[in-house]
Amino acid sequence: MESRQWGYSLITGPCIPYAPLLVGFNWGARVGEEYSSRETIEETSLKNEDLGSLIRVVPYWEKYLPEHVLAHASQTNYCFFRSKNESQISERDLALCRPIFNRLLEIVKPSIVLCFSSKLRDYMVSTDKIKRLEKKPLEYKRGQSQVTYLVMKGELATGVTIAFLPHPMYRMTTAARDAAWAFCFDKG
Numbered sequence: 001m002e003s004r005q006w007g008y009s010l011i012t013g014p015c016i017p018y019a020p021l022l023v024g025f026n027w028g029a030r031v032g033e034e035y036s037s038r039e040t041i042e043e044t045s046l047k048n049e050d051l052g053s054l055i056r057v058v059p060y061w062e063k064y065l066p067e068h069v070l071a072h073a074s075q076t077n078y079c080f081f082r083s084k085n086e087s088q089i090s091e092r093d094l095a096l097c098r099p100i101f102n103r104l105l106e107i108v109k110p111s112i113v114l115c116f117s118s119k120l121r122d123y124m125v126s127t128d129k130i131k132r133l134e135k136k137p138l139e140y141k142r143g144q145s146q147v148t149y150l151v152m153k154g155e156l157a158t159g160v161t162i163a164f165l166p167h168p169m170y171r172m173t174t175a176a177r178d179a180a181w182a183f184c185f186d187k188g
Contacts, residue, residue: 011104013074020068021110022054023162025117026079026089054116056168060177064185065112074108076101078120086119094123105158113162121152121164130154130162136183140176147172151180 054075061070079089079097105113115121124130133154140147149172152164163184166172 009077010080010100011074011076011108014072015074015108016072017109018111019072019074020065021105021108021113022073022075023113023115023117023120024075024077025086025120026077026081053168057114057116057165060181064181068111074110076104078117078123102157105156105160109158110160113156113160115162115164116167118164118167118170124162125152129156131157136179138172138176138179138183140173142171142173149176149180151183153184 058070061068078101079093080100081089081093081097115124125133130152131154133152135150135152138149138151140149149166149170151166154162156162165184166177166180
């Protein structure tokens with residue numbers, strides 16, 4: 001069995017209360033890279049160069065969250081452990097992270113949670129973590145295939161709205177992505 005030094009991380013960004021929180025499934029790890037665990041929270045600003053694939057959501061951010069500068073947002077993941085693939089995260093890993101994630105939400109007090117992980121969406125919905133869940137199927141063509149993407153929004157136990165949006169790298173038409181954001185922000 002190969003030895004891995006991937007560690008964990010809690011949150012990046014300024015950790016400003018009542019600002020948006022970007023949430024993914026877990027922190028990634030590149031093959032051959034080692035990561036130390038981040039045991040402190042340092043207030044930083046999310047900058048375009050730090051966003052990776054999330055850079056693609058900036059136009060939507062500017063349209064739907066104009067009162068919130070992206071630099072005020074923080075980013076975290078439901079699972080704090082790193083992995084090369086999501087499949088390496090076990091149910092036990094998720095159970096260990098659940099109380100920490102919930103406490104993090106209490107501390108950060110996000111104005112809205114934007115989730116870009118269908119795996120996290122499916123997990124949270126299947127474990128009844130979402131109240132007042134609303135769903136909207138979006139149909140579009142991908143090549144010769146008809147595809148349906150299920151966009152969702154609801155509330156966490158804290159009462160904060162959570163919007164389950166397509167990952168920026170998910171292949172879909174611009175019209176479908178526009179419709180997903182419009183649905184989550186009640187403008188469509």
